[in-house]
Amino acid sequence: MQSRLLFLTILFMALGILSCPAQQNTTVFSGKVVDRSxxxxxxxxxxxxxxxxxKQGISGTTTLEDGSFVLETNATDFYLEISFIGYQKKIVEPKASAGGRIDLGTIQISEDAQQLEEVVVEGEVSKTVFKLDKRVFNVGKDLSSTGASALEVLNNVPSVNVNIEGQISLRGSQGVQVLINGKPSIISSDESNALGTITADMIDRVExxxxxxxxxxxxxxxxxxxxxxKKEQRKGLNGSVSVNTGAPxxxxxxxxxxxxxxxxxxFTQLGAGYREGPNEVESRNTDLVNNTSVVAVGEEFRNETYYNFVLGTDYYFDPTSVLTLSGNFAMEIEDQPSTTNFATLEGDQTVTSEWERTEVTDATNPKFRYELQYKKDFEGNEDHTLLFSALGNFxxxxxxSEFTDTTISGENNDxxxxxxxxxxxxxxxxxxxxTKPFSEEWTLETGAQYVINDVSNDYEVQNFINGEFVIDPGLxxxxxxxQKVLGAYGTGAYEGKTWGxxxxxxxxxxxxxxLLTNTGEDNDQNYTNFFPSVHSSxxxxEKVSLQAGYSKRIYRPRLWDLNPFFNIRNNFNIRQGNPNLMPEFTDSYELxxxxxxxxxxxxxxxxxxxxxDVIERVSTFENNVTTRRPENxxxxxxxxxxxxxxxxxAKWLTLNADFNYFQFSREGTFDATVFDFNADRWTSKLMSKVKFPADIDMEVTGNYRSSYRTFQGETNGYAYMNMGLRKKMMKxxxxxNLSIRDVFASRISESEIAQADxxxxxxxxRGRFIAFxxxxxFGKGEAMQYSGGRRR
Structure with missing residues (x-):
């Protein structure tokens, strides 16, 4: 607790020091710019x-919606210049001051008729440019003037795809972290669909x-x-409402x-809904030594009733300082019925017994998320910034759950x-x-982060013995x-016109x-690591650019990698965590x-x-029971x-293609067995978007994932297709919206493990899903689709 208080104290002290005026002789000007006529x-x-x-600029600002402005300067020999396209420049020479506040009153500017005649309005086309460690997609008028949503803008960014259901992928891979103005936000989190409240005319660029x-x-x-x-966000009341239905x-x-x-x-968002998630499952365990098998075939459901509420506000102290406070509450009420038929076989596949296992599971899942953020843009350079954020998730x-086994034939399995x-x-x-830019070419970044992750999982299993339920102490x-992670970083960058x-x-x-509190088993890990990165471009x-980069990454085992408990839905196929796992470390190179x-x-x-220290899920086998457990x-x-x-x-047709091929070499030993092998894998995606008359859009996406070798076996490949139709009305x-996911119900996940014994x-x-x-x-809001928070 003391370390947390010390860390917070240091952060708030730094925030206060950096955000306060640097000198006491600052002069603050205020006024209002108006059209003379x-x-x-x-x-x-x-x-x-x-x-x-x-005659060089020292600092500056832009007027607000009503033409008012506030401007600070430490200069002593200066003048003010007011300018705007289509107007004559206005020079104001206030009296010198050693500090204080000066009200310049109303400043009138006049239209420049000659300049207006020479202005030619041309459409700015959106384009991508390379920066040192990122690609920047500048949003032009071809998108910003169409009223498109933020998701449609993302879909025009190279390497980024957004399907018709709003799922974002980068280089064909999901799990992308989306930031707003360089920071996490409830608007962009997986727990809400609030990106629909941002439209293209609000977006300056996408990095x-x-x-x-x-x-x-x-x-x-x-x-x-x-x-x-963009700083000049839309004013007034904007919003959208949506209703969706589907099958299942x-x-x-x-x-x-x-x-x-x-x-x-x-900003706020409210939502409620109900959804079913059926899964057809099949498994087979074969003991090659005793020539016996256990086969399971069934259907599992995860049905949810959910509620979601988002509320937040941005407060602008002045055009350069903003405080954000927001929160998200969600509740999921789960119902997970399942029915699985089991059979044991011997020798020439003779069935020796059959039974049915049913499950009745109920759960309530409350979720909270809140954020407090302060951002300061320093006068004279919008890239000179200070950002503090505090985020909490619960x-x-x-x-x-209740499991019941009922004998169908053969030996008694009740x-x-x-x-x-x-x-x-x-x-x-x-x-x-x-972030501090020293010039147009040189920039310094520094900062710190502290993450606290505190989890408790109380799990109990009771077996029915002699007419009553008895707690199983082994389970x-x-x-x-x-887990606590304290990080600090520093980067320096040079970025010229052609090289950086x-x-x-x-x-x-x-x-x-x-810690396992009942048995006292514990595992303490305390380690410090350096993570260098180098990027060049x-x-x-104008048509050819290159980027090269290196970074060192870490994968820390998640809770469910470490948690030794397992679900007994199918007690012949068990997944279990390993409390002794160590993190993976990766050196990543890109060109x-x-x-x-x-x-x-x-x-x-x-x-x-x-x-x-690659984390692999290793399967062990005993008495026809397979247990999968992660190991380094x-x-x-x-x-x-x-x-x-x-x-x-053509204007009515857009094609997106993604292709990824890689070879990998595995080297490792487990239980005195060497698992060295080489293999490859590839994925591809082709998305086509067709614009029909009457503002109708169609999207068809074909996906393919190849089969690939795993540590102990092989995972099969599959191909599937998604499609959707969208009709715009009322301008x-x-x-x-009409969307069909897995049109041919071909997204079948299969895996095999083949060992000596x-x-x-x-x-x-999962099958086909259809949604309408x-x-x-209303206002300047963009119609959007709400489908509830993502499943955890």
């Missing part, structure tokens, strides 16, 4: 402080980071997408609201079991980031997980403690090129990753190539 305020006019001798630098968490991710919002049963209703004034931005699960789970997880993240325990270099170092100290021409051919951007990348085994070397492009041969304010086979099919929805946007 109409008397109306001129919004977003530039007010600049310039040196009287050099794509595939190999994060030392500034970001060393924890491995598939990448980062940062949406940068999936029904929801949601409303999103956004209210913006000069000082406040208030997830709980109160679950009870049985009953009860389980109870009381799960609580709290995660707190405190972060401070400071009952309380698992406590406490960025290097940094991140230090992270991890303190992990796990070179621009050969990526972007080539523009006409209006088409081609992205080609080569990557190599070397991972130590050896190393893995992966070398791959990826290609993606977006091509529009885009209303939208009808046993074999296992498993198969899972209607949404309506």
């Amino acid at each position: 109409s008397g109306q305020g001129v919004a977003y006019a530039t007010v600049m402080v310039a040196d009287n001798t050099t 794509v980071i595939t190999n994060p630098s030392a500034k970001y968490d060393a924890e491995g991710t598939s990448g980062i997408i940062n949406i940068v919002i 049963d999936s029904h929801s209703v949601g409303i999103s609201l956004n209210r913006r004034t000069e000082k406040f931005n208030l 997830f709980g699960k109160d679950q009870s 049985d009953s079991q009860l389980t109870r789970t009381d799960f609580k997880e709290a995660v707190f993240t405190f972060k401070l980031d400071y 009952t325990n309380n698992f406590e997980f406490d 270099l960025k290097a940094g170092m991140r230090l992270e100290q991890t303190n992990l403690k796990t 070179y621009k050969f021409s 990526t090129g972007i080539f523009f051919v006409g209006k088409t951007a081609l992205n080609l990348g080569i990557y190599h990753r070397y991972t130590t 085994i050896g190393t893995n070397k992966t070398t791959g190539i990826e290609f993606n492009t977006k091509y529009s041969p 885009g304010k209303a939208i009808l 046993f074999e296992t086979y498993s198969r899972r099919l 929805g209607f949404s309506y946007g």
Whole structure:
């Protein structure tokens, strides 16, 4: 507790020191810029402080919606210049002051008739440019003037795809971290669908980071997408409502609201719904020594009634300082019925016994998320920033299950079991980031982060013995997980017109403690690691650019990797955690090129990753029971190539293609058995979007995942297709959606394990999903689809 208080004290002291005025002789100017002829305020006019001798700008700001402004300066020999496109420049020379506040009153500016005649309005086309460690997609008027949603903007970014259900993927991989203005936000979290409250006219640019630098968490991710919002956000009341239905049963209703004034931005979202998640499952365990098998075939459901509420506000102290406070509450009420038929076979596949196992499971899952953030943009340079954030997450699960075995034939297998789970997880993240540009080329970044993850999982199993339920001490325990990660980083960058270099170092100290309270088994890990990163880019021409990058990453075992408890839904196929797992470490190298051919951007990348202490799920076999448990085994070397492009041969047709191929080499030993092998794997995706008359859009996506070898066996490949239709009405304010996921019900996951003394086979099919929805946007809101929070 003392360490937490000390850390918070240091953060708030740093925040106060850096955000307070640097000198006491600061002069604060205020005033209002208006049109001379109409008397109306001129919004977003530039007010600049310039040196009287050099005539160079010192600092500046832009006027608010009503034309008012506030501007600070420490200069002593200066003048003010007010300018706006289509107007004559206005020079104001206030009296010199050694500090204090000066009200300049109303400043009138006049239209420049000659300039207005010469202005030619041209559409700005959205384009991608390379930066040192990221690709930046600048949103042009071809998108910002269409009223498109943020998800539609993302779908135009190379390497990024958004399907018709709103799921975002980067380089064909989901699990992308989405930031708003460089920071996590409830608006962009997986727990809400509030990205629909952001429209293209609010977005300045989208930054794509595939190999994060030392500034970001060393924890491995598939990448980062940062949406940068324009400062001049829309005012007034904006929002949308949506209603959805589908089969299997999936029904929801949601409303999103956004209210913006000069000082406040208030946003909220409410939603409720019900959905079913059926799964067809099949498994087979074969004992090659005794020539016996256990076969299981059944259907599992995860049905949820859910409620979601988001409320937040941004408060603007002035045009350069904003405080954000927001929260999210969600509740899931689960019902998980399942029925599985078991059979035992011997010798020539003779059935010796059959029984049915039914499950009745009920659970309530409350979720809370809140955030407090303060961002300061320093005068004179919008890239000179200070950001402090405090984020909290809570997830709980109160679950009870009843399992009943009923004999069908053969030996008596009648049985009953009860389980109870009381799960609580709290995660707190405190972060401070400071960015200081020394010139247009040189920039320094530094900051710190502290993450606290506190978990308790109280699990109990009762067996039916002699007419009563008795606690099974071998399966009952309380698992406590406490992890703290303190990190600090620094990066320096040079970025010229054609070449740039960025290097940094991140230090992270991890303190992990796990405890089984009933038995006293504990595992304490305390380790400190350095995570360097180096990125470089070179621009050969407007059409050819290259990026190269290196970073060291870490994968810390998650709770469910460490938790030794397991679900007894199928007590012949058990998944179990390992409290003694150590983290994986990966050295990641990338070389990526972007080539523009006409209006088409081609992205080609080569990557190599070397991972130590690889976490593999190892299966062991005893009495026809397979137990899968993660272990640290050896190393893995992966070398791959990826290609993606977006091509529009006509205004009504857009094609997106993603292809990823890699080879990997595994080396490792487990229980005196050597598991060394080489294999390969590839995935591909082709998405086509067709625009029909009457504002009808169709989207068809084909996916393929190849089969690949695993540590002990093989996972089969599969192909599947998703499609959707969308009809815009009322000038885009209303939208009808129809989507079909896995059109041919071909997304079948199969895996096999073949060892000297046993074999296992498993198969899972989720099946086809059909959804139909209607949404309506009002004010400047964009119609959006609400489907509830993502499943945890």
